[in-house]
Amino acid sequence: MPEPTPHSPKRRGRFLRAGSAFTVLLAVSGYVTVQYLTGSRLGPGCEVFSDGGAVRYAFSPEQAVNAATIAAVGTGRGMPERAVTIALATAIQESGLRNIEHGDRDSLGLFQQRPSQGWGTERQILDPTYAAAEFYAHLAKVDDYAELPLTVAAQRVQRSGYPEAYAKHEPDATLLAAALTGNAAATLSCTGQPDPTETPSATDAQTPAQDAVRAALARDFGRDVLQPVGAQVSGGAQTSAEPTPSATATAAPDSGERTLRLAVSAKSSPAKGSSDRQRGWQLAQWAVANAAALHIDEVTYAGREWAAGNVDPRWRTVRGAEADGASKATDAVRVVLAQ
Structure with a gap:
């Protein structure tokens, strides 16, 4: 059987497939470029960054609203930036900064607080302002909470089954707290x-x-x-x-x-x-x-x-x-x- 020539059906099929893939790639690249240049990108999103932009944390507009509420409630109670950092790290771990209506057993909301454990009614806990205020009220009762490791301070409020889990969110929570308390200007x-x-x-x-x-x-x-x-x-x-x-x-x-x-x-x-x-x-x-x-x-x-x-x-x-x-x-x- 003769070898396939450059003009054989098999070779032409490969060229057509490669050309089609390249066309699709160009179309996708063009769409992304247009989205970027028009400012809409691929949908709304938020980020907070350190001075110089070396460290960044990206999150959704829904998460941004909840984080801003947590910070505002904290400063409104006269709590320091460290308290806001602890609260934000806790909410990132517990709910991903989303006001969810489900969780382990009867846990609800940003901090996964439980009505059966005296945190409030379901309706109250699903109010982010109330939930944040309750978290701060309990945190304020922890002796020297600002001097404790974040995971220890958070655990004394939450009494979670995974007490070490809060620590991994401290860098992101620190960036968010600095911006949303006003200590870091123009970083969100x-x-x-x-x-x-x-x-x-x-x-x-x-x-x-x-x-x-x-x-x-x-x-x-x-x-x-x-x-x-x-x-x-x-x-x-x-x-x-x-x-x-x-x-x-x-x-x-x-x-x-x-x-x-x-x-x-x-x-x-x-x-x-x-x-x-x-x-x-x-x-x-x-x-x-x-x-x-x-x-x-x-x-x-x-x-x-x-x-x-x-x-x-x-x-x-x-x-x-x-x-x-x-x-x-x-x-x-x-x-x-x-x-």
Whole structure:
């Protein structure tokens, strides 16, 4: 039998298959490139990184919202960054930072807390704010928890069957805690934009979108986050002109219907040693973490800006900020909502 020639059916079949595979590869590469260049990539996602970007932790928008809540509840109780790190590592291990409705026996929620063990009702435990507050309340009773190894402190709260499991999440939790307490500036970013068909329409200064942001702020930080310093909070309980630790920021309409201005107060956080700048970065990075859920397009603070549609999702210097000292002001966080 003669040897197959370069033009034989068998050889032509190989060429056709190779050509088809190459065409498919080009199509996939083109799709990924277009997604990257348009800023949508392959769907929304978030990451937090160390200074210089050498260490990174990637997570979903759902996880970002829950992590931001855990951090806000912790600082709202005056807990230090170490406590927030312990709480985040615990939630990463127990639920993957997802508010799940199942678990071992009757375990539920971010921290897999059990109604039968006195953690609260099912409904309470599935409220991330309540669940985080309960975790911190128990952690605060652990002597010298901030000096203990993370896995030991977490285990004394959780009493898990796998007490060593929390340790492996400490590096990621440390990055998250630094960003979401405001100690690390401009280190948390998210990509991708929410579905515009689900975005509340902006019709006046009190839009549904602005109301949603205010509700989320009050949920995580408490109602006082929306009050001017020294203003009456509720039932005439606070009327003094002196600032209080609980009155932390004011959410007010800015120059446009789509803009909120979160004013950072003189007493910016109940957390001991917190500065105005730290509180401002906590609010700014909280807004980025909640961007997909609350339809936030842009966040600006201290001469830095994050935008949802950018190809590069990292914070960047606002144009002219280096020359204009006023643009570096730390008295307010500017949040722009989607159209």
